[in-house]
Every structure is written in structure tokens, then in C-alpha cells.
Amino acid sequence: MKLTTLPDGTPDGRLHVVSRDQRRIEPAQGAQTMQALLENWDGFAPQLEAQYAALNAGGGADFDAAQALAPLPRAWQWLDGSAYDSHGDLMQKVFKMDPTPKGRPLMYQGMSHQFLAATADVPLPSEADGIDFEGEFGVICDAVPMGTDAATAQGHIRLLVQINDWSLRTLAPIEMKTGFGWVQAKPACSVAPVAVTPDELGEAWRDSRVDLPLIVDLNGARFGAAEGYPMSFGFDELVAHAARTRVLVAGTIIGSGTVSNENFREIGSSCIAERRGIELLDLGAAQTPYMQFGDRVRMECRARDGQPLFGVIDQAVVAGGS
Amino acid sequence: MKLTTLPDGTPDGRLHVVSRDQRRIEPAQGAQTMQALLENWDGFAPQLEAQYAALNAGGGADFDAAQALAPLPRAWQWLDGSAYDSHGDLMQKVFKMDPTPKGRPLMYQGMSHQFLAATADVPLPSEADGIDFEGEFGVICDAVPMGTDAATAQGHIRLLVQINDWSLRTLAPIEMKTGFGWVQAKPACSVAPVAVTPDELGEAWRDSRVDLPLIVDLNGARFGAAEGYPMSFGFDELVAHAARTRVLVAGTIIGSGTVSNENFREIGSSCIAERRGIELLDLGAAQTPYMQFGDRVRMECRARDGQPLFGVIDQAVVAGGS
Numbered sequence: 001m002k003l004t005t006l007p008d009g010t011p012d013g014r015l016h017v018v019s020r021d022q023r024r025i026e027p028a029q030g031a032q033t034m035q036a037l038l039e040n041w042d043g044f045a046p047q048l049e050a051q052y053a054a055l056n057a058g059g060g061a062d063f064d065a066a067q068a069l070a071p072l073p074r075a076w077q078w079l080d081g082s083a084y085d086s087h088g089d090l091m092q093k094v095f096k097m098d099p100t101p102k103g104r105p106l107m108y109q110g111m112s113h114q115f116l117a118a119t120a121d122v123p124l125p126s127e128a129d130g131i132d133f134e135g136e137f138g139v140i141c142d143a144v145p146m147g148t149d150a151a152t153a154q155g156h157i158r159l160l161v162q163i164n165d166w167s168l169r170t171l172a173p174i175e176m177k178t179g180f181g182w183v184q185a186k187p188a189c190s191v192a193p194v195a196v197t198p199d200e201l202g203e204a205w206r207d208s209r210v211d212l213p214l215i216v217d218l219n220g221a222r223f224g225a226a227e228g229y230p231m232s233f234g235f236d237e238l239v240a241h242a243a244r245t246r247v248l249v250a251g252t253i254i255g256s257g258t259v260s261n262e263n264f265r266e267i268g269s270s271c272i273a274e275r276r277g278i279e280l281l282d283l284g285a286a287q288t289p290y291m292q293f294g295d296r297v298r299m300e301c302r303a304r305d306g307q308p309l310f311g312v313i314d315q316a317v318v319a320g321g322s
Numbered sequence: 323m324k325l326t327t328l329p330d331g332t333p334d335g336r337l338h339v340v341s342r343d344q345r346r347i348e349p350a351q352g353a354q355t356m357q358a359l360l361e362n363w364d365g366f367a368p369q370l371e372a373q374y375a376a377l378n379a380g381g382g383a384d385f386d387a388a389q390a391l392a393p394l395p396r397a398w399q400w401l402d403g404s405a406y407d408s409h410g411d412l413m414q415k416v417f418k419m420d421p422t423p424k425g426r427p428l429m430y431q432g433m434s435h436q437f438l439a440a441t442a443d444v445p446l447p448s449e450a451d452g453i454d455f456e457g458e459f460g461v462i463c464d465a466v467p468m469g470t471d472a473a474t475a476q477g478h479i480r481l482l483v484q485i486n487d488w489s490l491r492t493l494a495p496i497e498m499k500t501g502f503g504w505v506q507a508k509p510a511c512s513v514a515p516v517a518v519t520p521d522e523l524g525e526a527w528r529d530s531r532v533d534l535p536l537i538v539d540l541n542g543a544r545f546g547a548a549e550g551y552p553m554s555f556g557f558d559e560l561v562a563h564a565a566r567t568r569v570l571v572a573g574t575i576i577g578s579g580t581v582s583n584e585n586f587r588e589i590g591s592s593c594i595a596e597r598r599g600i601e602l603l604d605l606g607a608a609q610t611p612y613m614q615f616g617d618r619v620r621m622e623c624r625a626r627d628g629q630p631l632f633g634v635i636d637q638a639v640v641a642g643g644s
Binding site: 074076077079082095097098100104106107108109110111112113114123124125129145146147168171174176177178179180181182183184185187188241242244245246247249252320321 | 396398399401404417419420422426428429430431432433434435436445446447451467468469490493496498499500501502503504505506507509510563564566567568569571574642643
């Protein structure tokens with residue numbers, strides 16, 4: 001099934017069921033919010049699946065995706081991986097970091113109290129911070145016990161989402177070199193309007209990976225079309241990694257990291273930093289500028305048959321902060 | 323005033339006012355939870371201050387601190403600094419990290435969906451992970467706009483707390499070397515039962531620092547008595563650092579990092595890793611073991627005149643995880 005959250009004046013918004021073609025919508029029965037659903041998935045999901053089937057047959061109101069909030073407008077926990085080695089290896093070269101040993105997922109904890117809507121303006125304090133997008137996929141889990149293994153973790157993946165992990169590249173290497181991870185370099189992320197259950201992807205949900213391309217356009221020009229499948233660790237393994245020493249609260253969101261493929265010179269990138277890294281290696285200097293206020297990024301992942309899945313992220317960065 | 327949270331069957335518990343001598347308690351008027359108070363501090367605080375004054379004059383019920391939850395049992399955001407250079411410099415030597423440039427606070431985002439009660443058992447999956455405590459101070463803020471400067475940030479510090487930032491030292495350097503910060507190495511923190519407004523410290527709240535010692539005992543033996551004042555950045559500066567590129571949600575907790583002083587050889591340490599680092603430098607090998615299941619740590623910070631302030635953290639680590 002497909003779900004979205006519409007504004008209702010509360011911080012968590014109102015959960016809605018969306019038809020498969022993403023044209024029709026109805027307030028969710030039972031669960032008032034996405035968080036409530038994730039806290040009692042087994043209790044609410046059967047009724048919602050029935051509602052989804054009925055909505056696909058007809059009825060409901062028109063869905064205006066531009067009105068949607070992030071599917072989970074705030075979450076108790078956001079843990080972002082970096083599971084595409086072609087991206088990670090390149091960034092380590094560019095930042096002159098020691099290569100990290102393989103065999104262990106990379107993951108940091110990011111800001112989770114605010115996820116921006118997919119079409120909302122993105123207020124950031126300074127163009128000098130190196131404003132960049134990161135197109136990625138994510139999963140939302142129900143509660144995961146400490147010590148859960150990857151095989152069991154797979155069953156806790158309830159929803160898939162598409163994320164823009166906003167990044168400030170002037171600050172990122174400074175924070176990374178401390179070993180403490182990112183605070184200033186990682187402001188609020190944006191999330192595409194529709195969260196989908198894994199079965200909506202059919203065979204494209206494969207080995208706990210999204211086997212579909214993420215199309216990224218910057219100011220109307222194609223920037224990247226990287227495939228989601230080549231993660232060095234599947235989401236099941238990322239969830240298990242996160243749960244190694246902690247309980248994962250229901251509504252934990254876990255990200256893939258910037259989608260990236262080995263042939264990034266041909267298919268492009270899901271963030272500017274990667275393209276600049278390629279330019280640095282190939283041309284001796286980065287040439288593509290980071291974003292300026294007013295610049296827009298668009299991200300979309302559709303099924304192979306063209307059916308919409310997560311909806312579209314399409315938003316501009318604007319001057320913000322006091 | 324002094325505040326605590328008692329269990330009432332909900333995840334956020336029920337906010338209570340505590341008398342200055344920490345013997346008496348009453349359900350808070352107006353604000354039902356600590357989170358609600360922080361979301362509307364100016365609306366609720368005057369009535370609570372009046373209630374606190376009346377409770378100090380008499381009335382209320384007996385306060386059993388062992389029943390208290392963490393003052394904020396879950397928070398939308400937990401950002402922990404490392405503002406004691408004597409600790410940070412030593413850890414960098416021990417972990418063979420490059421020294422971080424001074425002049426910029428160190429900070430990571432940690433798990434915030436669960437803060438353990440001060441007397442609760444601490445379930446952790448393995449003694450082999452290098453179980454360690456970290457005694458520190460923290461502040462809880464109301465909402466802080468993006469770009470707030472340190473002078474303004476000071477006014478957003480509404481409450482002070484005392485924290486045990488549980489750390490797994492076998493995992494910490496592995497995660498630190500990736501540059502992504504800690505996920506597995508930083509499970510849920512514990513918090514002393516009483517949160518206090520800065521005025522409760524009188525002159526001991528100085529330059530946005532807690533000018534009082536934190537007494538740490540391990541299995542009944544004195545382990546450290548480091549002074550809280552020598553932070554290289556005050557909490558006002560830590561809050562401003564955190565708010566540089568993001569809005570801080572009401573209820574954001576910001577930590578000092580492990581309390582540590584230059585004369586740690588004389589006064590001891592607030593974590594085992596620091597003592598082991600000193601042993602490594604002075605004796606050629608670490609000698610103090612990390613914690614085993616059943617070991618207890620106790621932490622307390624009182625006013626110079628002996629008045630209780632935050633109450634006591636006193637808890638054991640136990641085997642946990644599936």
C-alpha cells in the first residue's frame with residue numbers, strides 16, 4: 001500500500017492512504033498518524049490494506065502531492081548509512097581520509113525532529129556553506145529489539161521512502177575529520193510525499209535493496225540516474241547494524257546514503273560533491289558549483305513500467321536563519 | 323526550581339515539582355510533561371515557580387527518587403559536546419587520531435528516543451564491547467532559531483541535568499575513524515532524576531558552565547571528582563554551535579562531554595577510558611578494566627554547601643539484547 005501525510009495543524013499531520021496511481025486519497029482508518037501506525041503495525045495494517053484495495057477500485061478525493069508533508073514529519077531516530085562504495089571511496093579520496101575497512105556498514109545519526117516536505121523551500125543560512133543535495137532511499141521500521149540479526153530485521157522494514165539528505169560541503173570535511181560525525185553539515189532532510197510498503201516494488205525490492213534508478217535533475221537538467229541496487233549492504237543489514245547495541249524505536253528511519261554506481265562518469269551522480277570529486281580526479285579541479293539560493297533540485301524514482309512510486313521531490317534552497 | 327518525571331504508563335511520564343531539599347513532590351500544575359513545558363516555557367514556568375515556592379514552604383508527598391524516570395524520558399534531539407580539552411586531547415593520543423583544531427566545539431548527535439532512569443539497570447549486549455560510563459553535565463533548551471548567537475542562546479537554556487553517557491570503548495575508535503561518529507558505541511544515556519533551572523546553582527552557574535565537582539564512584543570506590551567549570555566552550559557556545567544550520571526543537575538536550583580536568587592524575591576521571599589512557603601513557607599499559615555485568619557506577623553533583631542538586635545516578639550494567 002501507499003501512504004502519505006497531510007497537514008492538519010499538528011506536528012505529526014494526518015495519515016492518508018493513497019491509491020496505486022497516486023491520484024486518489026482518503027484519511028487512513030484506525031491510525032491517525034504515521035507514527036501511530038508504526039507503533040502498532042500489526043494492529044492497523046490489515047485494515048489499511050483493505051482500505052487501499054477499495055481506494056484502488058474507486059472513490060476518495062483528488063491527491064495533490066504538493067500539499068503533502070514528509071510521510072513521517074518528525075521521527076525519534078534517523079540513521080543514515082553510506083552503502084554505495086563508489087560514492088564512499090571517491091569521497092574518501094577527495095577528503096584525503098584514510099580508507100575505511102570494508103565489511104562493516106558506515107552509519108551516522110542525523111537530525112530527525114524535522115523532515116521537510118518534498119516541495120517546501122529549504123531554508124539554509126549561507127551559500128558559502130557549499131549547499132548540496134544527496135538523493136537516497138530509506139526504510140522506516142517498526143520497533144526492533146537490540147541484537148536483532150539481518151534476517152529478522154528484514155521483517156521490521158515496513159515502509160520504503162525516497163530522501164534528499166541536504167548536506168553542507170564546506171562544513172562536512174571539517175566535522176568528519178574530528179571523528180564525531182556531522183551536526184552543522186547535515187541540516188533537515190526532505191522526503192518524497194509517498195511511503196510505500198515493500199510489496200509495491202514487486203521484484204524491484206530485491207535483497208533488501210531498491211532495484212530501480214533514482215532520477216535527479218538540477219535546475220531542469222539531468223544530473224544523475226544511478227541504480228539503487230548496488231548497495232554493499234542491504235537495508236536488512238543496515239537495520240541489524242543499527243540495532244547491535246540499542247533498541248530501535250518504532251519509526252526509526254534508516255538511509256542508504258547517496259545512490260551511486262561505479263559507472264558514475266556515464267550515468268551521473270545523486271549529489272554535486274560526487275560530480276565535483278570526479279572533476280577533481282579527471283580534470284584537476286572541481287567545476288560544478290554547489291547550489292545557490294533559488295536553485296532547484298528534482299528527484300524521482302518510478303517503477304520500471306513508469307508507475308509512480310514515492311512521488312517527486314522538487315524544491316528550491318532559499319536564504320534562512322536569523 | 324526543580325523538576326522530575328514520574329512514571330504514569332505513558333512514554334513521557336508525568337512532570338512533578340520537587341522541593342529544594344528534594345524531600346517533597348507534587349504533580350506539576352499546567353504542564354503535564356517535561357516536553358510540554360519546554361514547548362511553552364514562558365506560558366507554564368511562572369505558575370510552576372509559584373508552585374515550587376509553596377512546596378518549599380510545606381506540603382506535597384514524599385519524593386522517592388528511585389521511582390523517577392529521566393527528567394525527559396525521550397527527546398527529539400541529543401547533541402553531545404566534548405568541551406573538556408584534557409579529556410579530548412588524551413583520547414586523541416590514545417586513539418592515535420590527528421589533533422582536532424581548537425576554536426571549534428566538538429559535537430555529535432546521539433540516540434535520544436530513550437533516556438534511562440538513574441537507578442535503572444543498563445542492559446548491554448556484551449562485556450567484550452568495553453562498557454564504560456561518562457559523567458557529564460547537560461542543558462535542556464526550549465526552541466532555538468537557526469543562526470542564534472551564543473549570547474542569545476544562553477536565554478534558551480531552561481534546565482540543567484546530570485548525565486551518564488554510556489559508551490562502548492571497543493567499538494568507539496572503529497566508528498570514530500570512519501568520520502561518521504558513533505552509533506553502536508553510544509547506546510542509551512542515563513540521566514539523574516532532577517532537572518534544575520540555572521538559578522538553583524546561584525554563583526555556581528558561571529559563564530554558562532556548572533562550577534561544581536562531579537563525584538564518580540565505581541563499585542563503591544572513589545573514581546573521580548573533576549570540576550565542571552573548565553569547559554573550553556560554555557553551554558551557550560555549544561547551543562549556538564548546534565543551531566548554526568538547524569532549528570533546535572524544544573527539548574533539545576546538549577551535553578558537555580566527559581567532565582575532565584588537567585590534574586586528572588590527582589582528582590581522577592569521569593570515565594574509565596580516561597584512566598586507562600593515563601595508565602597507558604604513564605605505565606605503558608592500561609590496567610583498569612572496563613565494566614563487567616553487575617558492576618555499579620554512582621555519580622552525584624551537590625552544591626558547595628552540600629545541598630542536593632540533580633540527585634544521584636546509581637546503577638548496574640546487566641546482560642541485555644536478544
